[in-house]
Amino acid sequence: MGETAGPLLVERRDGWRLLLLNRPQRLNAFDAALHAALLAALEEAAADPACRAVLLAGAGRAFCAGQDLAEPGLTEAGVDLGAVLERGWNRLVRALRDLPKPVVCAVQGTAAGAGASVAFACDITLAAEDARFVQAFIRIGLIPDSAATWTLPRLVGPARARAMAMLGEPVTGVEAAAMGLVHRAVPAASLMAEAEAVCARLARLPAKALAATKRALDAAEGNTLVQQLALEAGIQRELGRGADYAEGVAAFQQKRPARFEGAPE
Numbered sequence: 255m256g257e258t259a260g261p262l263l264v265e266r267r268d269g270w271r272l273l274l275l276n277r278p279q280r281l282n283a284f285d286a287a288l289h290a291a292l293l294a295a296l297e298e299a300a301a302d303p304a305c306r307a308v309l310l311a312g313a314g315r316a317f318c319a320g321q322d323l324a325e326p327g328l329t330e331a332g333v334d335l336g337a338v339l340e341r342g343w344n345r346l347v348r349a350l351r352d353l354p355k356p357v358v359c360a361v362q363g364t365a366a367g368a369g370a371s372v373a374f375a376c377d378i379t380l381a382a383e384d385a386r387f388v389q390a391f392i393r394i395g396l397i398p399d400s401a402a403t404w405t406l407p408r409l410v411g412p413a414r415a416r417a418m419a420m421l422g423e424p425v426t427g428v429e430a431a432a433m434g435l436v437h438r439a440v441p442a443a444s445l446m447a448e449a450e451a452v453c454a455r456l457a458r459l460p461a462k463a464l465a466a467t468k469r470a471l472d473a474a475e476g477n478t479l480v481q482q483l484a485l486e487a488g489i490q491r492e493l494g495r496g497a498d499y500a501e502g503v504a505a506f507q508q509k510r511p512a513r514f515e516g517a518p519e
Contacts, residue, residue, distance in 0.1 A: 260276065261287050264295050270457045279314075299353065306517070307355055316369075317361040317365040346372065358453050361427070370388060375405060382439070386424040386426060387435065389402060410434055414433060462493060462515075497515050
């Protein structure tokens with residue numbers, strides 16, 4: 255059941271929750287209300303120990319068309335687009351990256367502009383084979399934002415990142431998977447089932463280790479080798495003293511499935 259009507263639907267599942275962008279008539283383009291709803295839902299997911307993963311998806315025929323330019327004030331002369339980013343998109347990207355739980359993203363149809371940027375900011379992104387990722391900013395005289403200038407080069411390399419940003423040409427789900435832009439491309443009809451299966455699997459894995467993995471991978475983007483080695487040692491020291499490590503080793507030795515703390519039955 256959807257717990258929240260309006261621009262975002264929230265569904266609690268066994269160990270994870272679905273956050274469904276729900277403005278299909280606007281191709282799930284973001285306005286202030288959707289930003290507020292999604293930020294609140296991510297905050298609630300972070301605080302709920304029963305929620306061990308999040309699935310972000312879009313209702314209707316598109317994942318997200320980015321910013322809704324019909325929102326009042328966005329096309330007026332002298333508009334401060336930097337302020338628009340700071341109060342909306344930048345907060346959202348930081349919330350996705352800072353969430354101490356994996357965020358899975360399912361992309362169908364179009365992911366354009368900041369909508370594509372959000373998909374790139376998630377931890378594990380699956381795409382329909384016929385999905386279309388478009389860095390459409392150049393078409394309206396802007397640069398990629400919502401961290402796309404940071405994520406794109408790291409995902410696909412500088413040459414492809416520059417071409418995507420400067421030419422604004424669409425990339426299909428199949429092409430996105432081949433270039434490492436997303437984790438996997440699947441037939442459109444099975445996209446949600448595949449994404450839900452990934453979330454269910456994550457919900458059964460050790461939550462503290464998943465959170466630490468996310469933190470370590472993010473830190474690696476700015477750390478030296480020596481700094482990263484020290485971070486890994488510190489994290490392993492902490493996790494090695496926990497119940498999940500003891501359970502994982504015992505399960506391995508006993509040749510049985512592990513049952514980690516807090517995981518759903």
